[in-house]
Amino acid sequence: MTNVRALAAQTLFQVVDKGQSLSTQLPLAAKQLPVKDRALLQQMCYGVLRYLPTLEHYCQTLLEQPLKGKNRVFQFLLYVGIYQLQHMRVPPHAAVAETVNALQELKAPGLKGLVNAILRNFQRQQAALEASANGNPVCQYNHPSWFIKALQAGYETQWQEILHANQQQAPMWLRVNSRINSVAEYSAKLTAAGIAHSVHDGFSDGILLNQPCDVAQLPDFASGACSVQDAAAQLAARILAPQAGDHILDACAAPGGKTCHILELADCSVTAMDADAERLKRVEDNLARLQLNAHCIQGDAAQPQQWWDGRHYDKILLDVPCSATGVIRRHPDIKWLRRASDITELATLQAEILRQIWPLLKSGGTLVYATCSVLPQENQQQISAFLAAHTDAIWHPLDETDTRDKPGKQFLPGLSDGFYYAKLTKKA
Numbered sequence: 001m002t003n004v005r006a007l008a009a010q011t012l013f014q015v016v017d018k019g020q021s022l023s024t025q026l027p028l029a030a031k032q033l034p035v036k037d038r039a040l041l042q043q044m045c046y047g048v049l050r051y052l053p054t055l056e057h058y059c060q061t062l063l064e065q066p067l068k069g070k071n072r073v074f075q076f077l078l079y080v081g082i083y084q085l086q087h088m089r090v091p092p093h094a095a096v097a098e099t100v101n102a103l104q105e106l107k108a109p110g111l112k113g114l115v116n117a118i119l120r121n122f123q124r125q126q127a128a129l130e131a132s133a134n135g136n137p138v139c140q141y142n143h144p145s146w147f148i149k150a151l152q153a154g155y156e157t158q159w160q161e162i163l164h165a166n167q168q169q170a171p172m173w174l175r176v177n178s179r180i181n182s183v184a185e186y187s188a189k190l191t192a193a194g195i196a197h198s199v200h201d202g203f204s205d206g207i208l209l210n211q212p213c214d215v216a217q218l219p220d221f222a223s224g225a226c227s228v229q230d231a232a233a234q235l236a237a238r239i240l241a242p243q244a245g246d247h248i249l250d251a252c253a254a255p256g257g258k259t260c261h262i263l264e265l266a267d268c269s270v271t272a273m274d275a276d277a278e279r280l281k282r283v284e285d286n287l288a289r290l291q292l293n294a295h296c297i298q299g300d301a302a303q304p305q306q307w308w309d310g311r312h313y314d315k316i317l318l319d320v321p322c323s324a325t326g327v328i329r330r331h332p333d334i335k336w337l338r339r340a341s342d343i344t345e346l347a348t349l350q351a352e353i354l355r356q357i358w359p360l361l362k363s364g365g366t367l368v369y370a371t372c373s374v375l376p377q378e379n380q381q382q383i384s385a386f387l388a389a390h391t392d393a394i395w396h397p398l399d400e401t402d403t404r405d406k407p408g409k410q411f412l413p414g415l416s417d418g419f420y421y422a423k424l425t426k427k428a
């Protein structure tokens, strides 16, 4: 298949109806397209996922009955068509004609009349349809209602800001490899290469690009001069503060962004552990590009008896599995794949991982707990409960927002992704 709209419709069907993740489906579809069309595919898939409830609302109004069963993929084709008309700079006549043409490749030429009529009706009724969608909170914010409620409960004054940030395109941050260049040196290389960027206080290894670009354009990327990593994610290693000679566990390490950063900062020994063997291969690839070494092992963080050699760690980074609600703008499928019940299940797993990993830390050692979630249940509430149950754990505030009532530092999506950190040490 080579029609970008047909591929977008099929990808969206796999994600929304079949529960597949966008990060596995999109590359499979992109492979079938010439390189020049891949950005368009991505833009359509991300866009439809960002505005899914609104697009559903429009189609509910425009279609006499929804397309069901084996015709579901055509419902997604309609979303792709309407998304282009509403949000993209494709000339409207081309958006309609190309969407209708996709039916040829989807082997449903008989639906051309229907798709053409719905898209034309959308154009005619656009203003009225938009007004009716605005009256519905799920369409207004384009997030599931359970998530809107959870944010309202956790962020009385900021919940709308978070929802708005989740609808934006994520920025591209680089982490400069301090073994090769200082940030100032690498910034000069970027300037020489004509890549506009900026540096920001509080993110000491980071450079923010004005526009995302292909890594092949970045100076010395292949030889490890920099990595692509969000600014808040770059703080994990800085908070852990590795020193030469430290024996460190990076539990839940794949794909290894933080493992590599730790090793860039100090000559320490790192065990990079993850439950997923496939994802562990990506840790090895990243280590190889950056010419770093770690001991990579597959294991379950909740069952250290299966893999731990009995030697206590000076420092542990626990970047636990989480809802990823802090990175929705990078993975808009999260909004539709996660359920409210997942949060309680994840919080139970995180508590168990913390409880099982804590005994592996030396007396006097440091543990950094991290998530890319914005939900208090996975963050402050998790750490409060842990501190209440572990009298040998000492909490270290990371700044003035990190208080005993609400321990940990919460980053919200904006300049960086949404992230959470808490720093604990074990009584000596």
Ligand SMILES: C[S@@+](CC[C@H](N)C(=O)[O-])C[C@H]1O[C@@H](n2cnc3c(N)ncnc32)[C@H](O)[C@@H]1O
Pocket: 251, 252, 253, 254, 255, 256, 257, 258, 259, 273, 274, 275, 276, 279, 299, 300, 301, 302, 319, 320, 321, 322
């Ligand atoms: C947030 S990601 C880690 C990102 C990574 N620290 C980085 O910076 O590149 C969470 C990881 O936890 C792993 N994971 C999930 N459950 C696990 C478990 N029970 N034990 C160990 N790893 C687990 C997943 O495979 C996933 O790679």
